[in-house]
Amino acid sequence: MTTITARERLINAAVEAFAEKGFAATTTRDIASRAGMSPAAVYVHHDSKESLLFTVSLQGHRHALEIINTAAASTTDPVERIRTMVYDFSRWHADHSRVGRIVQWEYHALTPEHRTEVAVFRRSIERTMQDALTDGVAQGVLDVDDVPGTAFSLLSLGVDLVRWFEPGGSRSAHELASLHAGLAVRMVLRASPSRPPA
């Protein structure tokens, strides 16, 4: 049997509210009311509104890093690795667009200390993508001019989903992730050797 603690109910409520209205525009009253509590009860479980944000953001960052690391380790074929990484990263952002929006858009609302803490995860995500590209280039399968820039651009496709994606819209998470994965492969694949013009 799964027990949902008051603390978890508050976190779920915060995710909803922050994703819907943004951190600054969300009131603690709103969070409390979504969790079925009085405003005062919030502070029994969390120190402040920002600490709620940090909890959500940290969980989100952890999850996103886990997704990309798992994808990176799933195969050694450079092309399929890029395809899987981009698919899973974009898919995660669509499937968890509310948390993703908080992770990506409310980064600046964190205290400097908390921002520093989640920045470690962000760098690690970028690094994993860069490594996958570097490895594919070394194996002669990929062709990438600017590895850090391209890695960032591949991640951007997924990140930008959270700006607008809503479940039940005209495009499914799978459809968008597949689109991104296909585009990603075209961006980095070495052109197949063709007969040069005589």
Added chain:
Amino acid sequence: MTTITARERLINAAVEAFAEKGFAATTTRDIASRAGMSPAAVYVHHDSKESLLFTVSLQGHRHALEIINTAAASTTDPVERIRTMVYDFSRWHADHSRVGRIVQWEYHALTPEHRTEVAVFRRSIERTMQDALTDGVAQGVLDVDDVPGTAFSLLSLGVDLVRWFEPGGSRSAHELASLHAGLAVRMVLRASPSRPPA
């Protein structure tokens, strides 16, 4: 001689403040003080904080649409057209990252009426990119499975710049726009016909 009106000074101040802290976290006192005025003076020139946002957002949307339309009309070669459109759109978002951030991130802070008004520009931008892809496919030069999805993804690269780009950072606006333009062409270019495997 160029005269800067108080109204314009307020708009500039609002751009700075909204881009730095977000609409909800910006106070009218902050805007007034950046413009060198008292809080009361704001309301002589603008009806409300939201109307300031709308003014900034509308100008930004207009400008972005103009950029992409001009790029689309600059050449008839489908590949160079895509390259130019993506370059100019990404370049604009880097060069105007503050306005771009307001355009892209504060869309939901507009009143429903104002949101409807700027949505026209957003659809027009997407449409222009879709048309460029459709034309390139029709000419047999581009190969695009999902025209609306790909158009959106090409624009996403530029849009996502405003999330983090700061002038004076490690990468210039030109460098990033060139990167995006190069990736864009690879995403949509029809593979050169190569000898099929015997």
Added chain:
DNA sequence: GTCTATAATGGGATAGAC
């Protein structure tokens, strides 16, 4: 651990003098 009540602060917007 939850409530009601409230403290303390800061918000958007306005009044009225100059």
Added chain:
DNA sequence: GTCTATCCCATTATAGAC
């Protein structure tokens, strides 16, 4: 068209009863 002063309300967070 700008100011000072202020209204009125919402905000985050806490106190103290149960």
